[in-house]
Amino acid sequence: MTVADTIKIPGRRSFARGIHPDDKKTLCSGSPAEILPTPQSVLIPLSQHIGAPCKAAVKPRTDVAVGDVVGDSEAFVSAPVHASVAGTTAAATVVTLPNGQHVGAIPITTAEEQPLTGRALWDDIYGGDWSIDAIDSFEPKRIAEAVRAAGLVGMGGATFPTHVKLARNPDKPIDTLLINGCECEPYLTSDHRLMLEAPKAIIAGAILAARAAGAERIIIAIEDNKPDAIEKMQSAAGGTGVDVVGVHTLYPMGGEKQLIVAVMAREVPTGGLPLDVGVVVVNVATAAAVARAVMREKPLTHRIISVTGEGIATPKNILAPVGASYADLIEFCGGLTDQASRVISGGPMMGFTLGDLETPVTKGTSGVVVLTEAQTRKADETACVRCGRCVEVCPLGLVPTRIALAARNNDWEMARRYYITACCECGCCAYVCPAEIPLVQLIRAGKAGMPRD
Amino acid sequence: MVPTIILAVCVMLALASVFAVLLGWANVRWHVDVPEKLQQLTDAMPGVNCGGCGFIGCNEYAEAVFHDGAPPDKCPVGGSAVAERIAEIMGIEHTAGAPLRPVVLCGADFDARLKRAEYRGEPTCAAAVMVAGIQGCTYGCLGLGDCVVVCKFDAIHIVNGLAVVDYEKCVGCGACVRACPRNIIQMVPFHADAMTVVACSNLDPGKVVRGVCTVGCIGCGICAKLDDIFTIADNNASIDYDRYQADTDLSAAIEKCPRKIIRVARASRP
Ligand code: SF4
Ligand code: SF4
Ligand code: SF4
Ligand code: SF4
Numbered sequence: 001m002t003v004a005d006t007i008k009i010p011g012r013r014s015f016a017r018g019i020h021p022d023d024k025k026t027l028c029s030g031s032p033a034e035i036l037p038t039p040q041s042v043l044i045p046l047s048q049h050i051g052a053p054c055k056a057a058v059k060p061r062t063d064v065a066v067g068d069v070v071g072d073s074e075a076f077v078s079a080p081v082h083a084s085v086a087g088t089t090a091a092a093t094v095v096t097l098p099n100g101q102h103v104g105a106i107p108i109t110t111a112e113e114q115p116l117t118g119r120a121l122w123d124d125i126y127g128g129d130w131s132i133d134a135i136d137s138f139e140p141k142r143i144a145e146a147v148r149a150a151g152l153v154g155m156g157g158a159t160f161p162t163h164v165k166l167a168r169n170p171d172k173p174i175d176t177l178l179i180n181g182c183e184c185e186p187y188l189t190s191d192h193r194l195m196l197e198a199p200k201a202i203i204a205g206a207i208l209a210a211r212a213a214g215a216e217r218i219i220i221a222i223e224d225n226k227p228d229a230i231e232k233m234q235s236a237a238g239g240t241g242v243d244v245v246g247v248h249t250l251y252p253m254g255g256e257k258q259l260i261v262a263v264m265a266r267e268v269p270t271g272g273l274p275l276d277v278g279v280v281v282v283n284v285a286t287a288a289a290v291a292r293a294v295m296r297e298k299p300l301t302h303r304i305i306s307v308t309g310e311g312i313a314t315p316k317n318i319l320a321p322v323g324a325s326y327a328d329l330i331e332f333c334g335g336l337t338d339q340a341s342r343v344i345s346g347g348p349m350m351g352f353t354l355g356d357l358e359t360p361v362t363k364g365t366s367g368v369v370v371l372t373e374a375q376t377r378k379a380d381e382t383a384c385v386r387c388g389r390c391v392e393v394c395p396l397g398l399v400p401t402r403i404a405l406a407a408r409n410n411d412w413e414m415a416r417r418y419y420i421t422a423c424c425e426c427g428c429c430a431y432v433c434p435a436e437i438p439l440v441q442l443i444r445a446g447k448a449g450m451p452r453d
Numbered sequence: 454m455v456p457t458i459i460l461a462v463c464v465m466l467a468l469a470s471v472f473a474v475l476l477g478w479a480n481v482r483w484h485v486d487v488p489e490k491l492q493q494l495t496d497a498m499p500g501v502n503c504g505g506c507g508f509i510g511c512n513e514y515a516e517a518v519f520h521d522g523a524p525p526d527k528c529p530v531g532g533s534a535v536a537e538r539i540a541e542i543m544g545i546e547h548t549a550g551a552p553l554r555p556v557v558l559c560g561a562d563f564d565a566r567l568k569r570a571e572y573r574g575e576p577t578c579a580a581a582v583m584v585a586g587i588q589g590c591t592y593g594c595l596g597l598g599d600c601v602v603v604c605k606f607d608a609i610h611i612v613n614g615l616a617v618v619d620y621e622k623c624v625g626c627g628a629c630v631r632a633c634p635r636n637i638i639q640m641v642p643f644h645a646d647a648m649t650v651v652a653c654s655n656l657d658p659g660k661v662v663r664g665v666c667t668v669g670c671i672g673c674g675i676c677a678k679l680d681d682i683f684t685i686a687d688n689n690a691s692i693d694y695d696r697y698q699a700d701t702d703l704s705a706a707i708e709k710c711p712r713k714i715i716r717v718a719r720a721s722r723p
Contacts, residue, residue: 093657093658093660093661094657094658094661096585096589096591097585098585098586099585100583100584100585100591101585102591352584352585352586353570353584353586354570354585354586355568355569355570355585355586355587355588355589356568356586356589376573378573379573408575438574438575438580441574441575441580441583442575442580444580444583445575445577445579445580445583448579448583449579449634
């Protein structure tokens with residue numbers, strides 16, 4: 001990291017505590033993204049984001065083209081959804097997404113003729129020219145509008161509508177835009193591949209997003225277990241004023257609060273947002289989608305998804321349309337192996353176990369990890385042995401054992417006193433707990449069950 | 454020298470008489486007059502402190518009746534017998550209504566619920582309700598028994614993955630209703646010993662329901678055509694219990710329901 005080290009960044013490139021799980025990235029970090037053959041049908045969920053769900057904008061039995069709006073909402077914190085294939089809609093139905101959201105969905109039966117397939121589809125989305133020469137001609141307001149129209153949400157998994165993040169707030173000016181290329185979850189390599197294969201799109205998107213948010217400085221942060229991505233991004237960023245820095249490989253580096261400490265040496269207050277310290281954090285895939293939304297006026301209809309893990313025959317990175325099913329992706333990778341036991345949407349640390357492979361992938365699906373029986377053995381829980389390991393690893397400096405056990409016993413006063421709501425559910429504590437206490441699940445259930453005041 | 458044992462007995466006896474005198478004096482000195490009616494009310498309560506009345510315990514309810522004129526029919530444990538006794542003590546009118554009892558609005562046991570994945574997390578409904586993969590139906594019973602834990606009367610149990618009320622023991626305190634994170638337990642006035650219920654809470658279109666459950670209500674409307682006590686809203690049938698009479702007979706609907714999800718809850722009345 002010769003160049004990275006010459007750049008002056010205030011942070012120490014690391015944060016306190018955290019864990020070092022085996023990253024298993026080599027399973028598919030070397031596989032260039034492949035393009036999923038258009039599935040027979042897709043199912044477009046009407047809510048793929050945090051915020052108000054969309055209302056269906058198309059009638060059943062209507063022909064739709066790629067990029068047509070199929071659902072939209074009046075609410076500010078929301079994002080429209082678009083058809084990802086050309087085809088014919090069917091009657092609206094409902095679907096349960098892996099995160100438990102039970103939402104309406106529009107099925108689309110794919111037409112014989114698709115405008116773009118294979119390499120041409122890739123070129124349309126990420127290929128071609130991403131020259132930034134005329135970038136000053138895009139007005140901040142227009143950028144935010146184009147981002148909203150394209151239905152952009154945080155593609156790292158948080159799925160918060162991007163236009164809300166980029167909207168300027170006169171009371172809380174932004175000085176720095178952090179582009180998050182950490183991909184700290186084990187196994188996942190979709191952002192890694194994107195940085196290798198479409199670095200220019202990320203740079204263009206970052207500059208546009210910074211214009212919209214009013215940030216003067218742009219820093220792209222990448223974990224140092226991806227030296228090739230750091231190098232690639234640095235050469236793409238040459239002469240643009242965008243800084244690329246390597247940060248330590250430490251989970252959860254990709255968490256907004258941790259990344260801001262590591263790069264900017266600023267502490268987001270408990271209960272606060274990055275906005276409060278003048279920073280906006282945007283994922284690399286979202287940045288590339290911003291470039292596409294603004295410069296090519298195309299909505300978010302496809303994304304790269306890593307399908308990996310020891311339970312997958314041939315792990316791959318796949319460019320897939322939103323609404324394709326997990327089964328479609330797994331089949332494209334040669335199916336599950338005999339040892340496959342659990343299919344996880346997202347990474348193994350914060351992802352969700354899937355119950356139904358027919359569930360559609362969404363804008364926020366960064367990966368599918370299939371683990372084997374040996375890796376997912378059922379834990380035999382014992383009483384807390386007071387080893388303090390959970391406290392040693394909690395990146396937020398909480399006392400997970402206290403919070404979790406208070407939540408289990410409905411002791412809300414204690415849970416609050418130990419800041420249950422500050423927990424970011426990264427899973428470090430549950431990962432290290434020798435007593436196999438499901439600490440994060442207890443805390444999550446506690447947050448949901450706690451009486452509101 | 455007196456043997457130690459005798460000495461000990463004497464000391465204990467002496468202490469006992471001193472304290473007896475002290476306590477007796479304190480009893481007279483700090484005597485509080487409990488109004489006779491309040492004492493009677495307290496005595497009339499079952500004394501199980503279940504909280505079903507909405508007060509912290511039996512004594513608090515008695516005081517609420519005495520001081521604030523709380524209605525006499527709040528105690529689910531005592532039922533109409535206690536309500537009548539309270540009304541008599543307070544000298545007020547009491548007309549007995551039908552007792553409220555919980556019904557579980559899900560009729561699918563493990564085998565009837567489809568798309569189930571083995572769940573290895575915290576074994577409570579409150580935790581499992583946040584996990585999408587546990588079963589296809591996002592409305593139905595999770596079968597982990599949060600309701601069982603809170604029932605002080607051992608009156609609700611998980612039978613093959615489904616919560617089932619034992620009406621012989623249930624007193625209608627409503628604790629299970631509050632505990633269920635799926636909100637599928639409903640208090641229903643038992644106008645008859647055998648109450649008909651549509652045991653399903655799924656509000657999705659019929660086609661989706663068929664995909665996740667072999668018995669769930671598909672909102673086909675056959676029951677509503679047979680008897681207008683049924684209404685279909687959001688793809689789900691429900692019964693208007695205000696119009697339910699002791700002699701209401703819904704056996705035709707029970708028979709014709711293609712999903713056999715109209716069930717009978719048989720209660721024993723106190
Ligand atoms: S890591 Fe587990 S056993 Fe150790 S203190 Fe935390 S909860 Fe207790
Ligand atoms: S469909 Fe109805 S009966 Fe079946 S599991 Fe769901 S709520 Fe229960
Ligand atoms: S079954 Fe429910 S209502 Fe009946 S006694 Fe138990 S907790 Fe109370
Ligand atoms: S009725 Fe509710 S609380 Fe009882 S087992 Fe079923 S889901 Fe859990």
